[in-house]
Amino acid sequence: MSELVAENVPIAASALQSVDRAIADLRRGACVLVYTGDGFAALVQSAETLCDATLSQLRSLTAESSGSIDTTPRLLLTARRAAAVGFDEARSLIPVSGVFALSLDSDAIEASTIQSLADPTDEPGYDVEVLRPRVTPAPAALSESAIDLTKLARLLPAAIIAQVAIGAGAAANSQTLPVKVIRDWAGRHDLLSVSTEDIADYRLGAAKALTKVAAAKIPLDHAENTRVVAFRPNDGGIEHLALIIGEPDPSAPVLARMHSECFTGDLLGSLRCDCGDQLRGAIRTMGEVGSGILLYLSQEGRGIGLINKLRAYELQDRGADTAEANEQLGFDADERIYLPAAEMLRQLGFKRVRLLTNNPQKVSALARCGISVEERVAHHFPSNGHNQFYLETKAARFGHYL
Numbered sequence: 001m002s003e004l005v006a007e008n009v010p011i012a013a014s015a016l017q018s019v020d021r022a023i024a025d026l027r028r029g030a031c032v033l034v035y036t037g038d039g040f041a042a043l044v045q046s047a048e049t050l051c052d053a054t055l056s057q058l059r060s061l062t063a064e065s066s067g068s069i070d071t072t073p074r075l076l077l078t079a080r081r082a083a084a085v086g087f088d089e090a091r092s093l094i095p096v097s098g099v100f101a102l103s104l105d106s107d108a109i110e111a112s113t114i115q116s117l118a119d120p121t122d123e124p125g126y127d128v129e130v131l132r133p134r135v136t137p138a139p140a141a142l143s144e145s146a147i148d149l150t151k152l153a154r155l156l157p158a159a160i161i162a163q164v165a166i167g168a169g170a171a172a173n174s175q176t177l178p179v180k181v182i183r184d185w186a187g188r189h190d191l192l193s194v195s196t197e198d199i200a201d202y203r204l205g206a207a208k209a210l211t212k213v214a215a216a217k218i219p220l221d222h223a224e225n226t227r228v229v230a231f232r233p234n235d236g237g238i239e240h241l242a243l244i245i246g247e248p249d250p251s252a253p254v255l256a257r258m259h260s261e262c263f264t265g266d267l268l269g270s271l272r273c274d275c276g277d278q279l280r281g282a283i284r285t286m287g288e289v290g291s292g293i294l295l296y297l298s299q300e301g302r303g304i305g306l307i308n309k310l311r312a313y314e315l316q317d318r319g320a321d322t323a324e325a326n327e328q329l330g331f332d333a334d335e336r337i338y339l340p341a342a343e344m345l346r347q348l349g350f351k352r353v354r355l356l357t358n359n360p361q362k363v364s365a366l367a368r369c370g371i372s373v374e375e376r377v378a379h380h381f382p383s384n385g386h387n388q389f390y391l392e393t394k395a396a397r398f399g400h401y402l
């Protein structure tokens with residue numbers, strides 16, 4: 001599970017902007033230039049949005065840079081995805097959340113093969129034994145940033161990366177700073193450039209920087225005195241909502257719930273999970289006891305996004321459990337962070353909570369973010385027949401309290 005502790009990490013608006021733009025470019029299939037502070041740079045493209053034309057564009061761009069650096073394009077998979085594909089050697093990399101790379105040293109691997117390596121819901125269009133000779137090391141910082149960008153874009157966590165010999169290589173013979181050389185090169189090729197440092201700071205910086213943007217009274221069934229307050233992350237991402245029920249007393253521990261968005265369960269009433277029951281149940285309980293705060297967090301699918309959750313459901317229909325499905329896609333079983341929740345509570349003036357949850361990770365993560373969790377309040381609902389295995393898996397794999 002990726003968890004971040006509360007630290008005061010400022011992030012410049014220009015850094016947020018360059019990461020945002022890079023995310024948008026990856027989502028539309030374009031490549032971006034990622035660089036390190038010491039002047040190494042690579043072209044990066046998402047495997048999910050790749051097609052043969054964009055792959056050959058990337059190859060021709062690398063041909064324009066010459067130097068001593070190996071510019072062979074590589075396919076990056078997370079170690080989890082590589083292990084699921086059948087590369088057993090990737091298993092040892094999982095604990096260090098390593099990145100696994102295959103060399104794309106000739107035109108023999110087409111975009112469709114790359115996509116089936118990245119996407120377990122595709123028909124497998126590859127043979128691991130044929131690909132094994134292509135296993136290759138990849139530049140660590142650039143590769144980790146490339147995978148991080150695809151995750152931030154809520155795409156499959158797989159990327160194409162090709163180093164380019166500018167910056168460290170090119171600047172060796174000139175007085176110009178490597179980063180300036182890199183950015184100029186990107187500009188000349190109409191590419192966005194973004195630094196590994198900005199990508200690393202982004203998640204935490206965006207999570208910390210929340211601005212209250214709107215508030216309104218919304219009378220709810222079982223909780224008529226409810227106000228909804230919207231908080232916008234400074235990265236321009238989807239807003240998180242706080243439902244303030246009644247008039248909670250900031251000097252006492254407030255009954256609180258951190259509820260992760262579930263479009264299928266909360267809105268459609270899906271019976272695959274228990275989210276709808278938990279959402280409405282929490283509102284009813286808070287209405288009955290007179291006050292509470294429900295944080296509705298935009299972290300759909302335990303942080304992998306709705307489209308990847310739908311893919312995860314397809315894998316569950318083929319036999320995986322909810323944690324294994326995430327892992328087959330190349331994600332951690334749970335990718336959520338709770339720093340935005342802690343920040344919302346702080347901005348609303350609450351430092352102590354009684355937390356409605358069965359998830360021990362929520363309790364420990366919120367405490368690490370500086371909120372005192374004075375009690376864990378159980379939040380169980382009977383199985384509806386369809387979600388029994390899901391509830392059992394949450395207990396077995398995530399240690400949820402029964």
Ligand SMILES: Nc1nc2c(ncn2[C@@H]2O[C@H](COP(=O)(O)OP(=O)(O)OP(=O)(O)O)[C@@H](O)[C@H]2O)c(=O)[nH]1
Binds near residue numbers: 302322326359
């Ligand atoms: N990836 C994935 N996400 C799922 C699946 N089923 C539900 N979810 C998501 O899991 C999250 C459930 O959130 P919560 O109910 O807040 O969290 P929880 O970990 O179950 O903990 P508590 O409900 O507080 O006990 C939502 O974001 C759902 O969209 C699934 O099979 N795969």
Ligand SMILES: [Zn+2]
Binds near residue numbers: 264265266
């Ligand atoms: Zn759900």
